[in-house]
Amino acid sequence: MFDGMLRLYDSFTSWLFQAAVQPTLYALGMMEWEDDAFAWMDFFVFGVVQVLVVYAVCRPLEAWRPVERWDDRRVVFTDVVYTLLARLGLLPLIAFILLSGVQAQFDGWMADLGWVAPTLETLVPALETRPLLAFALYVVILDFGEYWRHRLQHTIPWWWALHSIHHAQEKMTFWTDDRNHVIDDMIAALWFGGLALLIGVPPGQFPLIVIILRVMESLSHANVRLSFGRIGERLLVSPRFHRLHHGVLSAGEEGRNYAVLFPFWDMLFRTGDFRRDVFPRTGDPEASPALVQGGWWHQQVEGTRRFLAAFRRAG
Amino acid sequence: MRRLALALPLLAAGLFPAPGRADVVFVVNSLDPGIQVLDAATREELRQIPVLREPHHLTLSPAKDVLLVGDSGGNEILFLDPSTGEVRKRERISNPYHLEFSPDGKLLVVTGLRRDQVDIYAWDAATMGLELLGRVKPGDMPSHIAYRPDSKFVYVTLQGSRAIAAIDLETRQIAWSLRVGREPAGIIWHNGKLLVGIMGADHVAVVDPEARKLDRTIRVGRGAHALFPMPGGGPIYVTSRVDSRITALDPATLEPVRVYEVPGGPDCLSFDEQGRIWATLRWNRELGMLDPRTGEVTTSPVGRSPHGVLFRHRNLQASHEAPAVPVAR
Numbered sequence: 001m002f003d004g005m006l007r008l009y010d011s012f013t014s015w016l017f018q019a020a021v022q023p024t025l026y027a028l029g030m031m032e033w034e035d036d037a038f039a040w041m042d043f044f045v046f047g048v049v050q051v052l053v054v055y056a057v058c059r060p061l062e063a064w065r066p067v068e069r070w071d072d073r074r075v076v077f078t079d080v081v082y083t084l085l086a087r088l089g090l091l092p093l094i095a096f097i098l099l100s101g102v103q104a105q106f107d108g109w110m111a112d113l114g115w116v117a118p119t120l121e122t123l124v125p126a127l128e129t130r131p132l133l134a135f136a137l138y139v140v141i142l143d144f145g146e147y148w149r150h151r152l153q154h155t156i157p158w159w160w161a162l163h164s165i166h167h168a169q170e171k172m173t174f175w176t177d178d179r180n181h182v183i184d185d186m187i188a189a190l191w192f193g194g195l196a197l198l199i200g201v202p203p204g205q206f207p208l209i210v211i212i213l214r215v216m217e218s219l220s221h222a223n224v225r226l227s228f229g230r231i232g233e234r235l236l237v238s239p240r241f242h243r244l245h246h247g248v249l250s251a252g253e254e255g256r257n258y259a260v261l262f263p264f265w266d267m268l269f270r271t272g273d274f275r276r277d278v279f280p281r282t283g284d285p286e287a288s289p290a291l292v293q294g295g296w297w298h299q300q301v302e303g304t305r306r307f308l309a310a311f312r313r314a315g
Numbered sequence: 316m317r318r319l320a321l322a323l324p325l326l327a328a329g330l331f332p333a334p335g336r337a338d339v340v341f342v343v344n345s346l347d348p349g350i351q352v353l354d355a356a357t358r359e360e361l362r363q364i365p366v367l368r369e370p371h372h373l374t375l376s377p378a379k380d381v382l383l384v385g386d387s388g389g390n391e392i393l394f395l396d397p398s399t400g401e402v403r404k405r406e407r408i409s410n411p412y413h414l415e416f417s418p419d420g421k422l423l424v425v426t427g428l429r430r431d432q433v434d435i436y437a438w439d440a441a442t443m444g445l446e447l448l449g450r451v452k453p454g455d456m457p458s459h460i461a462y463r464p465d466s467k468f469v470y471v472t473l474q475g476s477r478a479i480a481a482i483d484l485e486t487r488q489i490a491w492s493l494r495v496g497r498e499p500a501g502i503i504w505h506n507g508k509l510l511v512g513i514m515g516a517d518h519v520a521v522v523d524p525e526a527r528k529l530d531r532t533i534r535v536g537r538g539a540h541a542l543f544p545m546p547g548g549g550p551i552y553v554t555s556r557v558d559s560r561i562t563a564l565d566p567a568t569l570e571p572v573r574v575y576e577v578p579g580g581p582d583c584l585s586f587d588e589q590g591r592i593w594a595t596l597r598w599n600r601e602l603g604m605l606d607p608r609t610g611e612v613t614t615s616p617v618g619r620s621p622h623g624v625l626f627r628h629r630n631l632q633a634s635h636e637a638p639a640v641p642v643a644r
Contacts, residue, residue, distance in 0.1 A: 031498040031515045032474040
């Protein structure tokens with residue numbers, strides 16, 4: 001079945017590339033980017049697939065056992081807008097392409113000096129013939145980076161000013177995962193893309209790693225009364241585990257449960273809260289009405305204002 | 316288990332294909348990434364060689380006893396046994412995209428497409444050693460290379476600069492450059508001329524390297540890419556990746572004599588001893604086999620974005636020695 005799905009997907013991307021992308025590049029005189037465009041077209045197609053998969057997994061769960069029920073879902077629609085903007089992968093894509101260009105120049109300069117940048121596999125030769133193990137290691141390292149980025153979002157005042165948009169949602173659903181300020185998104189993309197390049201993640205694997213993290217992040221935000229059990233809660237981040245992070249008493253520096261994929265990091269750094277029967281209300285008591293009720297644009301403006309104010313205070 | 320018990324003696328008796336016994340095809344998958352060794356008769360995979368990042372092109376050593384594959388994204392060249400596909404050595408090399416040995420067998424020139432560099436290495440066949448003699452920066456996105464038969468010059472297409480550059484291999488300096496068209500890709504030396512596939516257009520540019528000027532253009536199809544002369548003085552086959560076709564040119568007049576529609580974006584070609592053409596189909600993750608006499612194309616699935624390809628006969632040393640087969644007009 002999996003082979004059949006893969007063939008179907010390949011047929012679709014092959015058709016899309018030859019019918020639309022390649023003729024466009026040709027018409028624009030940009031054929032030197034043909035190979036890159038083919039590789040990265042997956043990213044956008046995957047973006048669409050992501051939204052569909054996340055919806056197919058999370059929406060039935062939310063309908064089945066919701067933690068909260070709301071008559072008015074207007075603020076949820078704002079999060080849908082966030083998701084559609086972010087899941088196309090524009091920001092991570094731009095960051096990766098920009099960083100790839102910078103890295104190519106940097107590597108070229110270093111190669112001139114007789115040095116070639118290593119990858120994880122060259123540092124650990126045993127990984128050369130074990131691509132799945134190498135892939136798993138890349139996921140673990142990038143997840144570790146995400147834990148610390150998330151923790152710093154709560155610790156550094158100007159960063160919290162941006163991240164508080166994410167925490168202001170009082171009606172948290174799986175769409176809330178992408179509710180972020182664009183500056184925060186850009187920092188996240190640079191952080192994630194930069195770390196990926198630093199450890200030499202193969203460009204072909206990068207979108208797959210993004211998808212794994214994104215699907216798990218969406219599920220962890222879902223409005224569903226779901227715990228993975230005593231052992232499962234310690235292996236993978238669940239909706240219950242992450243809801244504690246979004247609880248009204250967990251905002252800013254009081255944060256708990258920062259992990260994105262593996263709760264192991266919260267256990268290691270003693271920031272984990274594993275009370276399995278607790279499903280608190282979500283939101284940030286200090287958030288302004290614009291952050292809570294406003295549309296995408298109002299939230300971005302308010303977030304920028306708070307970000308600049310925090311910067312001035314720090315200065 | 317019973318099947319395995321049955322298969323082992325058969326394998327030992329040589330009744331099952333194995334690298335070294337069968338005619339094989341090497342396929343370089345740039346986006347999976349890896350190298351597949353296929354049985355040419357059955358198309359079954361005999362071996363899969365993992366590669367770090369993004370391999371593209373391959374070339375045989377002058378003695379045809381080593382197959383070199385460049386992993387441009389992984390900064391590595393793999394040295395394979397061309398009979399078995401066994402990896403004999405890996406060497407850290409900066410961004411190896413396209414690579415070719417000079418006709419006198421002394422030098423290996425490697426283009427670094429993403430790093431705008433052309434590296435000139437001395438080749439030591441005894442140790443499979445490469446010594447970097449010099450690095451030239453001829454322009455934006457150096458892509459494919461061709462040599463003058465006396466090995467004094469190497470010619471490089473510059474995809475981003477719309478030009479070709481001639482590099483003097485003695486001084487390792489750029490002797491001259493010439494604008495030839497949008498995104499030039501493949502290049503070969505043919506009867507004292509340079510033939511260049513113009514990927515951003517629909518033609519092959521014919522360049523006179525002595526006069527350093529463009530002689531004429533030959534229309535082949537949008538996305539004209541790479542050129543492959545059939546061994547033994549046969550036609551020159553040109554791939555076009557946008558119109559997805561292979562065009563046969565008369566080697567004497569350079570006029571198109573036949574067009575083969577080959578879906579999937581044909582890229583690199585290799586010839587077998589029957590004169591059939593093995594083609595990587597970049598966008599369909601397929602390996603195609605075209606019989607130029609009938610125009611029939613058969614395909615088999617390979618990895619994602621297959622690029623370099625080499626047919627190797629179990630007795631002949633390499634596809635280059637295959638006899639020429641005329642094109643039925």
